[in-house]
Amino acid sequence: xxxxxxxxxxxxxxxxxxxxxxxxxxxxxxxxxxxxxxxxxxxxxxxxxxxxxxxxxxxxxxxxxxxxxxxxxxxxxxxxxxxxxxxxxxxxxxxxxxxxxxxxxxxxxxxxxxxxxxxxxxxxxxxxxxxxxxxxxxxxxxxxxxxxxxxxxxxxxxxxxxxxxxx
Numbered sequence: 001x002x003x004x005x006x007x008x009x010x011x012x013x014x015x016x017x018x019x020x021x022x023x024x025x026x027x028x029x030x031x032x033x034x035x036x037x038x039x040x041x042x043x044x045x046x047x048x049x050x051x052x053x054x055x056x057x058x059x060x061x062x063x064x065x066x067x068x069x070x071x072x073x074x075x076x077x078x079x080x081x082x083x084x085x086x087x088x089x090x091x092x093x094x095x096x097x098x099x100x101x102x103x104x105x106x107x108x109x110x111x112x113x114x115x116x117x118x119x120x121x122x123x124x125x126x127x128x129x130x131x132x133x134x135x136x137x138x139x140x141x142x143x144x145x146x147x148x149x150x151x152x153x154x155x156x157x158x159x160x161x162x163x164x165x166x167x
Contacts (some may be wrong), residue, residue, distance in 0.1 A: 012043075015054045024050055081160070083113040088128040095132075099139055106144045106163045115158040129157040136161075 014022040014030045017039060025033075034041040034055045042061070045052035082105040084098050105112045114136050116129035133150045140161060148160035 011050045012053045013050050017055045080110045081113055082110050085115045087117050088122055112161045115156050118155045123155055133159055
């Protein structure tokens with residue numbers, strides 16, 4: 001390292017408490033400037049040439065950052081996946097009850113997994129399960145869209161419904 005670079009290594013670019021640039025000065029002067037104002041000297045860009053430091057109240061800065069994180073967490077919406085289980089022989093009244101549950105879940109902003117269970121020899125008639133899923137899609141078209149098409153896994157047939165985006 002040359003002598004000029006050594007001297008430069010101890011210099012920093014200082015930004016004042018109002019956001020205005022004070023200039024490039026030795027670290028010791030920058031620390032003295034911050035102490036004189038009763039604040040801290042915080043390095044904000046260590047990889048810059050020369051490094052950038054800001055005169056600020058570090059405790060207040062950390063407090064405000066924490067408050068911003070809390071506020072962002074409050075606005076965050078947790079979407080759950082609710083599941084409704086049907087059978088190919090589900091009767092009309094039971095179907096309407098389950099449909100009411102699906103509407104309530106979708107209305108609450110949650111996604112809904114609709115599962116058709118096949119028992120014993122019912123597995124031979126997967127078309128009945130598909131007809132039932134198509135009926136659910138048709139009955140919820142006004143509030144939901146199909147997020148995942150119907151898929152068969154073992155003795156089940158399932159699909160995922162998601163709420164329509166709000167206008």
